[in-house]
Amino acid sequence: MAGHSKWANTRHRKAAQDAKRGKIFTKIIRELVTAAKLGGGDPDANPRLRAAVDKALANNMTRDTLNRAIARGVGGDDDANMETIIYEGYGPGGTAIMIECLSDNRNRTVAEVRHAFSKCGGNLGTDGSVAYLFSKKGVISFEKGDEDTIMEAALEAGAEDVVTYDDGAIDVYTAWEEMGKVRDALEAAGLKADSAEVSMIPSTKADMDAETAPKLLRLIDMLEDCDDVQEVYHNGEISDEVAATLE
Structure with missing residues (x-):
């Protein structure tokens, strides 16, 4: 499949997003606490927590901060009542x-x-x-890459679709609960994604x-x-x- 890359839609907002990093950390910690409270502290057995962990690491949160947030959730911190x-x-x-x-x-x-x-x-x-108009999906993104190699590895790992854009960027779509498993399989095949997130994908x-x-x-x-x-x-x-x- 080919189409218009989402990279063009986010590039010009990067500076503004970087300026919000402190607030982003606060929101990620809140999600880590809530996910751990509701589904347990093991990311491999808790897809919502795994998605939050991936987001935390993508935003350069330290493992220490991340683990403390998970511990708060498992321990029943008040923030987990949200x-x-x-x-x-x-x-x-x-x-x-x-x-x-x-x-x-x-x-x-x-x-x-x-x-x-x-x-x-x-x-x-x-x-x-x-x-x-929206479907909840896992989205694993590559700014550049070999389409055939990524497609073969992704589909073998259980991905639902692979989309290549006009500028060469590639998105791998998965069931949101399976995103972590598919990402791990891609990395095991030597394919390191630029980002991975759970998102709501519009049909139009x-x-x-x-x-x-x-x-x-x-x-x-x-x-x-x-x-x-x-x-x-x-x-x-x-x-x-x-x-x-x-x-």
Whole structure:
């Protein structure tokens, strides 16, 4: 399969993301604690924890910090009493947006999410309004690589699909629970991925133009600035040409 690479859609936001690293660490620790509380402290037996561990390591979190967070969850730390809440809505240009939160106060969280939508020309929707457009998957990404080699190893390890983009980037899609196993198999074959994450993959895309793209990015930034928001997923597609105007 071929298509437009997601790398073009994230490249120009890297500096802003790097500036948020402290907040990102706090959110990852919260997810580690919650995942360990709900499913146990063994990443091999707890897919949610394995995904959180992979994300922590990808963001250069130390093993010591990571292990302390897991221990807190297994020990019943108060942070582990938070609940996962999913909000859905529509952003600029008709984009479908899903927001994954961890919160101990639903009223506070929904107020912050609703405020971000209202400031950026979007609308918070009802449960199910856009969820049907997304599927939860594991995504193992290579910026460059040999398509045949990666495809053979990935499919043999149980991957569901392998997508090659116009710029040479490759995404391996898995059932989200199987992402760690497939990634381990790829590494055993000498294929080290640039990133691996559990994500909500949209079935359709909404093309962003020079007017709607910056509005969408502003909304995403505002949502990610909310302490209770863990992840923001959307189906907005920003072309290389539009992305170049944002840099």
